[in-house]
Amino acid sequence: MKDRWQKTSASPTVPHVHHGGPRDGLTAADLFRSPEETVALDEKLRRTYFWLVNKAVISPFYDVEFDAAKANRFPLGDAGAEITLPTQPAYSSNVLLPLLTFAVGGKCLMIGGPGRGKTTLAVLMGVLSGAAPEDVRRHLQQGQPQLTVSDLVGLPLPRDLVSAGSLEEITIAWKSWLTARVKIVDEYNRIPTKTQSALLTMVAEGYVESHDQLRRTAPEEGVESWFFTANDDAGGGTFQVIQALKDRLDVTVQAFGFNGRFFDELVTRVEAGERPEEHVPDSLVFSPDEQTAMLAAIRAVPLPADVRRRLEYFTGQFEFVQHGGQRFEYRTKDVVATAGGDVGAVIDANSGADLVVDLGAQTLNGLSVRALQTLILYAKASAWFRGAAEVGVDDVRAMVPFVLRGKLLPNPQHPRFEAGDKELAHDPASWLTDLFDTAMKQFVALGLDRDDPVGDLLAELGGGLDGLDRLTVSRRLTRIESEVRRISKVGKIYGRDYDDLVALKYLHQRYSNYLHWLEGA
Amino acid sequence: MIRRPGHSVNAAAHPAETAAMPVVVGLDLELAAANVARFGGDERRFDSSLRAGLRAPGSLPSETQAVQDLAAVAAWRAGVIGLRTDALRALGSCLDHGLADAVAAVLGMPPTSVAEFAEAQRTDRFFWPAWRGLGRAYLIARIGGFTGLGGPWLAHPGEVIPAGEGRWLVEVGEELWEVTADLFGHSVSLAGDDAASDDTDTPGVRVVSIPTSYLLEVVREAA
Numbered sequence: 002m003k004d005r006w007q008k009t010s011a012s013p014t015v016p017h018v019h020h021g022g023p024r025d026g027l028t029a030a031d032l033f034r035s036p037e038e039t040v041a042l043d044e045k046l047r048r049t050y051f052w053l054v055n056k057a058v059i060s061p062f063y064d065v066e067f068d069a070a071k072a073n074r075f076p077l078g079d080a081g082a083e084i085t086l087p088t089q090p091a092y093s094s095n096v097l098l099p100l101l102t103f104a105v106g107g108k109c110l111m112i113g114g115p116g117r118g119k120t121t122l123a124v125l126m127g128v129l130s131g132a133a134p135e136d137v138r139r140h141l142q143q144g145q146p147q148l149t150v151s152d153l154v155g156l157p158l159p160r161d162l163v164s165a166g167s168l169e170e171i172t173i174a175w176k177s178w179l180t181a182r183v184k185i186v187d188e189y190n191r192i193p194t195k196t197q198s199a200l201l202t203m204v205a206e207g208y209v210e211s212h213d214q215l216r217r218t219a220p221e222e223g224v225e226s227w228f229f230t231a232n233d234d235a236g237g238g239t240f241q242v243i244q245a246l247k248d249r250l251d252v253t254v255q256a257f258g259f260n261g262r263f264f265d266e267l268v269t270r271v272e273a274g275e276r277p278e279e280h281v282p283d284s285l286v287f288s289p290d291e292q293t294a295m296l297a298a299i300r301a302v303p304l305p306a307d308v309r310r311r312l313e314y315f316t317g318q319f320e321f322v323q324h325g326g327q328r329f330e331y332r333t334k335d336v337v338a339t340a341g342g343d344v345g346a347v348i349d350a351n352s353g354a355d356l357v358v359d360l361g362a363q364t365l366n367g368l369s370v371r372a373l374q375t376l377i378l379y380a381k382a383s384a385w386f387r388g389a390a391e392v393g394v395d396d397v398r399a400m401v402p403f404v405l406r407g408k409l410l411p412n413p414q415h416p417r418f419e420a421g422d423k424e425l426a427h428d429p430a431s432w433l434t435d436l437f438d439t440a441m442k443q444f445v446a447l448g449l450d451r452d453d454p455v456g457d458l459l460a461e462l463g464g465g466l467d468g469l470d471r472l473t474v475s476r477r478l479t480r481i482e483s484e485v486r487r488i489s490k491v492g493k494i495y496g497r498d499y500d501d502l503v504a505l506k507y508l509h510q511r512y513s514n515y516l517h518w519l520e521g522a
Numbered sequence: 523m524i525r526r527p528g529h530s531v532n533a534a535a536h537p538a539e540t541a542a543m544p545v546v547v548g549l550d551l552e553l554a555a556a557n558v559a560r561f562g563g564d565e566r567r568f569d570s571s572l573r574a575g576l577r578a579p580g581s582l583p584s585e586t587q588a589v590q591d592l593a594a595v596a597a598w599r600a601g602v603i604g605l606r607t608d609a610l611r612a613l614g615s616c617l618d619h620g621l622a623d624a625v626a627a628v629l630g631m632p633p634t635s636v637a638e639f640a641e642a643q644r645t646d647r648f649f650w651p652a653w654r655g656l657g658r659a660y661l662i663a664r665i666g667g668f669t670g671l672g673g674p675w676l677a678h679p680g681e682v683i684p685a686g687e688g689r690w691l692v693e694v695g696e697e698l699w700e701v702t703a704d705l706f707g708h709s710v711s712l713a714g715d716d717a718a719s720d721d722t723d724t725p726g727v728r729v730v731s732i733p734t735s736y737l738l739e740v741v742r743e744a745a
Contacts, residue, residue, distance in 0.1 A: 022562025024702035024709035027604035029594035029612055031561075032554040390714050 006280030010051040014044060015090075015388040040284075042295045043385055046104060049129060049285045050386070054096045057125055057277035058118045059266055062257045063091035067387070067395045069438075081424075090387075094430075098254040098403050099126055099228060101382040103183070103287075104295050106224035107375070108204060108249060110189075110407075112231050113256030120187055122256075123228035124278045127183040130223065131286050134278040137185070140178035144188035146239050150199045154179065154209045154216075168213040175216050179209060182220045182289070183228065189246075190231045191239040201246045223289030224296050251375045253406040255430065302381040303391045310456060311394055312376070314449060314497060315401075315440040318360040319409065320367030321499035323351040330503065334366050345414040354493050356416060360440055361496035363417055363432075365410045372408045379404055394441065401437045402430035409433065443497075454484055455501045458508055466515050474516045481509045524671065525737055529601070529663040531650055531705055532567070543569070544576050548586045554593050561602045562709060568600035575628035591615050596628045601707030606647070613640050647688045647704040648727055648742060659744045662727065665701055665708050666692075668736040674699070674710050679731040679738050686722045690729045692738065701729065703740055 040048070054060050066072060072085040095111065095118075102109035103126045111119040120141070127137030142153065155175040165171045178184065186192075186200065203209050204227060207219045219225050229250060231242075259267070269275075287295070304312075324347050325332040334344050344365045356362045376397065383396040406429050411418060418426040425432040444450060458481060466474075485505050488498050543551050551572070559565040575592050591612035598609030616625045617637060626633040635651040642649040648662050667673020677695035685691045690701045691713055698713040730739045 022560070022602060022707075022709055023604040024700075024711070025604055025607065027561060027602065028608040029590045029605070032557050032593055032597055032605075033549055033590065034557070035553060036557070036560060 004280065006056060006275075006277070007282045008056075009282055009284060010048045010055075014047040014051060042291060042298060043388055045285070045287070045291075046100065046295065046386055047388075050092070050096060050100055052282065052285055053100065053122070053125060054093050057281075058096060058122055059259070059263050060093040060096050060118070060257060061260050061263065062093045062095065063087075065092040065094045065097055065399050067091065067399060069395075069398075081422075093257075094403065095254050095256050096122065097386075098252050099123070101379060101386060102126075102228070102252060103129060103226050104224075104292075104386070105251075105299055105378050105382050106226050106292075106296055107251040107379070108227040108229070110229045110231060110250045110253045111256050112233070112253060114232055114258075117256035117258055119230040119256045120185070121277065123183075123185040123187075123230060125281065126226065126228055127181070127185060128278045128281045129285060129287055130182040130226075130292070131288060132181065132183065134276070134281075137181075137183070137278065140181050141185045141187055142178065144186060144191040146191055146193060148192050148196050150196050150211070153196055153199055154211050157212050171212050171214070173211050173214050173216070175209075179203070179216060179218045180220050182223045182292070183226055184218075185228045185230075187230050188232065189229045190233055190242050194240055194243060197240070197243050197246055201243065201249065204246065204249045220289070222293070224292040247407060248369070248371070250407070252379065252400075252403040254403055299378070299382045299385045302385050302389075304377060304381065305391050307450070308392055308394055308397065310449070310453065311441060311444055312397055313500070314444045315437055316368050316373060317500035318440060318496035319364045321361055321494070321496040322347050323354060323494065332499070334364075338366065345412050348412060349414055354495060358443075359495050360436060360443075363412055363415050363436065365412050368405070368409060372405065376400060376404045398434065398437050398441075402433040405433050406430060409436075454480075455504055458484070459504060462508055462511060466511070469515070471516060471519050474512050474519070478509065478512050478516070481505050481512070485509075525664060525735065526671075527664050527667050527673065527708075527737060529706060529708075530661050532564075543573060546586065546589045549589055549593070551593070554597070558597045558600050558602055561597070561604055563597055563600040563602035563707060565600070568596050571599050571628045571630070572596040574630075575624040578623040578627040585619075588616065588619055588621060592621065592624055592628060595625055599629055599706055603702060603704055603707035603709050606704055606707075610640065610643060613643075643705075646726075647724075648740075650705055653742070657745060660742050661739060662705070662742055663703055663708060663740040664737045665703060665729075665740060666710060666736055666738050671736075673736060675736055678733065678736055682729045682731055682738065684723045684729075688724055692729075692731070701738065703729075708740075 066085060066087045066089075068087050068089040069085075071089075072087040074083050074085050076083050095113075099109050099111065099122050101107070111122065113119055124134065124137050124141065127140070128134055132140075142148075153176070155173050157171045157173050161171040189197075189200070192200065199209060203218045207225075208215050208217050210216075320333050320335070322332060322334045322337060322344065325334060326336045334347075337344050337347050348362050351359075351362070354362070379400040380392050380396040383399055384390075384392045387396070389396070411426070411429065411432060413419075413426070422435075425435065458477070461477065485502065488494075488502060491498075494502075555565050555569055558568040572593055575596060576589070594605055594609045594612040595616065598605045613625060613636075616622075617640065622633045622636050626636045629636065629639065631639060631651055639649065639651055653660065666675055666679055669676050675694045679699075680693040682693075683691040685700070688702055688704055690703075692699045692701055700711050700713040702709045726743050726745070728741050728743060730741055732739065
């Protein structure tokens, strides 16, 4: 009997890219190659996505959309709900994000109540990396309150413990999962704090230590990815997850429940006693070389200057807080938080700025460089997965709620959460998307898509200082000072101005130092 | 009448059902036929052209490489434009190996015309011996079409900009599309951001958009 699991999507999975086949580059030998041999890696990843979403986990939730402006919208009920019908392909986040994590070698946290397919998806990622289903299940680390560091990494041989004269003579029986390409930690919020620290060393540094001996945990070939599951993302669970470990997780994605309209498939599985991870088509398994090539291709997707500028504007909103410190440079949320202050109260004390306009007032913190790097990498992965030649604003927008969840923390005292859209208080993904959309509207309203004086000044400096005469440098210094004066005259300062002013001071320093050098010479 | 995309060179020659394909050790001709369809060609035309070539007097070539070359020419004849460069190489190779009758059967022309055709195709991608000296303008191909009828476009094609030998950029609604064509086949794809005209025209050939049609017409102007 034909295995119903083996059917995969026909290529091409991206519509309207080619009519009439490729325009050049084929050879006679291509006529005699099977489609599986010639399928491009991005196409293979898309086919894997469609197999996962249509066959393996049955997830008809298409919440990652790429054409928000053109989608048809239908209001539902009397509580402001609406459903959108996009005109471009949309994707299911709880499958797409783990798959992109597999592609980029990231770390994905899947959250949701029991029985929502989190562990199944993680195991499927292991099988996609070429491991046997039973090995993936054997390597899966089940979080529980008695899990020790030895349970996690391995045991010293008892013989050596008795006879060894020094720690170096003790042989450690390392656990085989440590070098697996896909590592799965189930219910990580049930792991004791000490064991979490050992896990952090593996996740952050790529090694484990036991009895003064080290073992690298990165696989010898291919790309390493991590999958964590938890049924709580708000600090619950048996043990509080240490913040450093949470910070290392690249994306957080919510697992959805089962849609009752797809019961027939569930019945078939019960009757056949089948598990999807045992039926992954061979054509969807990625070799170590393919994974390495896939990551290189994703990293190579260009991020155009206009998209980068929008990203800069968005991320620049959050670090600044008006009463954070005395010196201008110290007026940040991090300064307040590290001094033990109440960031929410400090934001509230700023009576001069419009809390609706000031997007930074909605968050208790700014963004780490690690989070920004992750956002860039996942936006590239999104563009590559969709077959785009470069990253678009839509790719960044699509990744924001998953990359920044748990990293950009909402300010519960902000009127938005207290009296406004109350649903946003417990829907961080929608709140983050809304934050991004509002920032993009502001960007256009301020005319920054057409006119960016600070960007122009930075680009000018990017041309180098060599050969500039004193007159040119003086003119540029005057332009910098007039730009600072222009912002100063507005009277109100927002996060976007903080980044610009710090950059202007940097430019002023570079030029004035150069001018001193010229005058000294 | 609904007009469909197609090439005039195929107007008189309909692929016919014939007997089973000869077995060629080391080559999966059924896979090749499936790939022709995947690369945008006409699977049935490939099938009939290749059979004709393999049945021609003095054929069945004994070497696998020769059959592979013949298959490349047949796939090109069936509309796989992506094979054009390699098919012209394969055509020359077949002639060098004394397979003029076989390639003539594949292409659907007299054996005496094959060498001239191979030579002329290197400078004129729309050359066909039977049209030489026609003395009037004629239609070479219709390209594109409405999405609802299996074509690529939701809007009428607008301005057409020559972008190189056998290449044109076409404005369709708010999008820019790239069209590549030769005598036997064409490819239509969304133009990438790097798509640019290299100011090379295709001498004597125009691509015309008609306000009442979703199809573009490739026309040879009167000499």
